Amino acid sequence: MIRPFGESALLVELGSPGRAQALAANIRNDTIPGVVAVVPGLESLLVELDARGMEADLVARVLQERLEQTAEAAPVGRQRRIPVTYGGEHGPDLVDVAELCGLSEDEVIERHAGSELRVLFLGFAPGFAYLGELPEELRVPRLATPRTHTPAGSVAIADSMSGIYPADLPGGWRVIGRTSVVLFDPRLDPPAHLAPGDTVRFEPIRE
Amino acid sequence: MIEVLVPGPLTSVQDAFGRPAWRHMGVPVGGAADAWSARLANRLVGNADDDALLEITLSGFAVRFDMTASAAITGGMTASAGGVPLAANAAFSVRTGSTVRVDRGWGVRGYLAIAGGIAVGPVLGSRATDLRSGFGGHHGRALKAGDRLEIGASTAMPTRWTGSRWDGPIRIVPGPHAPGVSLDGEWTVGPEADRTGVRLDGRRLAELGEVPSMGLPLGAIQVPPDGRPIVMLADRPVTGGYPVPACVIGADIGRVAQLRPGDRVTFVSVSVEPAREALRQAEEELAALEPLEAPRDDELGWVGSHE
Numbered sequence: 001m002i003r004p005f006g007e008s009a010l011l012v013e014l015g016s017p018g019r020a021q022a023l024a025a026n027i028r029n030d031t032i033p034g035v036v037a038v039v040p041g042l043e044s045l046l047v048e049l050d051a052r053g054m055e056a057d058l059v060a061r062v063l064q065e066r067l068e069q070t071a072e073a074a075p076v077g078r079q080r081r082i083p084v085t086y087g088g089e090h091g092p093d094l095v096d097v098a099e100l101c102g103l104s105e106d107e108v109i110e111r112h113a114g115s116e117l118r119v120l121f122l123g124f125a126p127g128f129a130y131l132g133e134l135p136e137e138l139r140v141p142r143l144a145t146p147r148t149h150t151p152a153g154s155v156a157i158a159d160s161m162s163g164i165y166p167a168d169l170p171g172g173w174r175v176i177g178r179t180s181v182v183l184f185d186p187r188l189d190p191p192a193h194l195a196p197g198d199t200v201r202f203e204p205i206r207e
Numbered sequence: 208m209i210e211v212l213v214p215g216p217l218t219s220v221q222d223a224f225g226r227p228a229w230r231h232m233g234v235p236v237g238g239a240a241d242a243w244s245a246r247l248a249n250r251l252v253g254n255a256d257d258d259a260l261l262e263i264t265l266s267g268f269a270v271r272f273d274m275t276a277s278a279a280i281t282g283g284m285t286a287s288a289g290g291v292p293l294a295a296n297a298a299f300s301v302r303t304g305s306t307v308r309v310d311r312g313w314g315v316r317g318y319l320a321i322a323g324g325i326a327v328g329p330v331l332g333s334r335a336t337d338l339r340s341g342f343g344g345h346h347g348r349a350l351k352a353g354d355r356l357e358i359g360a361s362t363a364m365p366t367r368w369t370g371s372r373w374d375g376p377i378r379i380v381p382g383p384h385a386p387g388v389s390l391d392g393e394w395t396v397g398p399e400a401d402r403t404g405v406r407l408d409g410r411r412l413a414e415l416g417e418v419p420s421m422g423l424p425l426g427a428i429q430v431p432p433d434g435r436p437i438v439m440l441a442d443r444p445v446t447g448g449y450p451v452p453a454c455v456i457g458a459d460i461g462r463v464a465q466l467r468p469g470d471r472v473t474f475v476s477v478s479v480e481p482a483r484e485a486l487r488q489a490e491e492e493l494a495a496l497e498p499l500e501a502p503r504d505d506e507l508g509w510v511g512s513h514e
Contacts, residue, residue, distance in 0.1 A: 003383040006454030007482035009424040011383045024231065039230045039422030041446050046422025048227075051457060051483050122233035123420060123446030126340050129233075130420070166233075167340050184233070186330050186342045192232040 002060050002067075008051030012063060013044045017120040017132075020045050021196045023070045032066075034059050040121050040196070042130065077119065077197030082164065082179050084113070084155050085205045090178035093143075097157065097174050100140045109204055111138050112176065117162055119198045127166035127184025129194040134160050146172035153178045155202065162202075177202075208273040209321065211354040212306060215268035219336040220325050220344035220356070221245065222257050226333045230422065230445045237343075238335040240402050240441045240464035241316050243372075244282035247493055248320035251279035251298045253363020258324030259334035259344070263317045265467075268309040270319070272301045276358060277322040277365045283314015283465040298322075298365030298499055314465030315400075323359035338402070339442065370495030373485065376473040377459045380482045382427060382451035385415050389476070390428060390436060390453045396470045397435065402442040405466055406435055415450040423447045426455035426463075438463050458485035 001013040014020045017040075024040045027047070034055075039046040047063065049056055086109045087094040098105045115138075117131035124130075134157060142158045147170060150156070154165040156173035165171060166183035179202075183193045194200065211218070223245040225238025239245035239262055246256045254260075261270075263284055272278075279298045280286040286293040286309050293299050293307070301307060309317050327334050327345055336344025345354060379390060390412075397406035411434035423429070427439045429449040438455055439447070440463070455463055456477065466472055477485075 004381065004479065005383050005451070006424055006426060007380050007456055007479045007486070011421060037227050037230070039445060041421035042419040044419065044421045046424060048424060051486050056479070121420070121446070122231060123422075124233060124444050126229075126232060126234040126337070169339070184340070186340075190232065191229075191234070191331065196231075 002063055004056065005046065008049045010047045010049065010056060010060060010063065011044055012047060012067070014067075015043050017042055017196070019070060020121070023066060026066055026070055032059060032062050041123070042121055077195055077199065080194060080198050080200045082155070082181050082200060082202050083205050084177040084179050084202045086177035091155070091176040093156075093174035094176045097140055097176055101137055103137065108138065108176065111135055112157070112162065113202045113204050117200045119194050119196050119200065120161075121196055122192060122194070124163075125166055125169055126186070127192040127194070128163055129183075129192075129198075129200075131162040131200050132160055134162055140174055142172040143174060146170055150175060151178065153180060155179055209356050209358060210271045210273060211350045211352055211356075212271055213267055213269040214350045214352055214354075215263055215266060215309070217264040218268055218350045219262055219338060220259050220327055220334060220350070221262040221336060222259050222334045223249070224257050224333065225335045225441060226331050229331050233445055234331060235337065235339075235442055235445055236425070237337050238333065238441050239318065241282050241314075241318070241461035242441070243461040243489060243493065244316070245318045245320075247296065247368060248279045248281040248318040249324070250493065250496060251281070251296065251366050251368060252277045252320050252322040253361060253365065254320055254322065254324050258320070258359075259327055260318055260320040260325060261350075263309045263319060265315055266311050269306055271304070271306045273303060274358065275303050276301050277361070277363075278307065279320050279365075280309060280317055281320075282317045283312050284309050284317025285312040286310075286317070286319070297367035300365070315467045316465055321358050322363055322365070323361035326357040326359045365499045366496040367499050368495060369497055370492035372492060373458065373489070376475040377463060378456045378477045378482060378485065379428070379453040379474050380456055380477060380479055382453050384418060384450035385430070385452040388412060388415065388430075388452040390474050391476050393471055393473050394436075396466045396468050396472060398468045400466060400468050402440055404437045404439045404443055405463055406437050407472070408435060411435060415452070417448050418450050420446040420448040423451070424454065426457065426460040427451045428453050428455065440464050456482040456485055458482070458489040
């Protein structure tokens, strides 16, 4: 499904993170005249056009052809291990998460660290990777009132996803632990530690 | 070299285009909130469109020039030197030791360009300051009193702008969601208005639910569950999960970035073709420049006295 998104962009809805990333990679490798940028979302790709140049209809036709060529090709990434100190001052929401899930704190840690999560896409802030999917029993809603300050390295969950705050940021996800891994450094190439397709496993640090 | 004497509420080094190519790593585009005005300021002093300049917010900024330079102020603020107002949208010459003040005007953001551009190194392809993540620009932060900034070399001729800018209602085009929902009519700018976005009050739309997180173009109008629309600006997050029934067109988004809390704003729907035509028009107006002669040192026309 290709929809207009303002006068100089199209939103291509692909239904899965793998296809969204695959179409983004396809366009980056073989550029389409008139397309100036592509931005993958969870299940979609934002395609920005040079509004002064090529007609959107023509780009939409090329995109349709590319869509047909693009298989469900979840990108193959690296395996990343993220050491985490769970609970206490580092994970202020662990107690509430355990209560919401009807589990003990140790069971929450066990299930979070026991899940192999995949980087679905990056968004929200530089280096912030959306990791999915969490097992059903760990799914909790966002905080009713977001925090104005969530420390860098905070490991958090909300709905079906987990994430790590790369910097001190406002945030509404529930923080269950903290890592010292640097998620984003603009001086590095690439600047983000995690990329779509990477698999992530959290490793509890026992103090 | 220039030295910041009074930083005002928020002054930062920005460029017109930010970092559009790094969004797949979560990096927001950023750059000047009113990019059209930033480009105009650069052109007036003979800079490239993407040279670094100062984005000054709201009121009370002062800077001392430690060299002779051509400079220009555009956007919603006014400038003066030695108590004498400086014409907006035209280059002016500044003597060594002069202080230029930038203060309140019709909008919330002013752009001060200096011939040669502010010499900061690019980070991820841009000189813009990412204020939230703390990189780019001048040490990744807003300017403080005492900050000294290098200025590049320039031999360009200064110019004056003779064009015009659309001052009618803000034009919007359909977004990908909620086709039956109209945002046409008058709104009031809410207290939350910054480089990320401008929240609108005055009436509430019906709750539209959530959508899977998707890339957000400049000008997308998100409607969160409280029904108060937010127009997304330069520092918007890369992705968002609220429905977008409409988008502010590219030609008018810079004017939204000039709104302050309490301002009234009117939206009017247009179709895609007039929206593209408006952008072509805005590009043409940007090029409406005529040469100004730089004054010789012994003539009047230099602004500012030695302070």
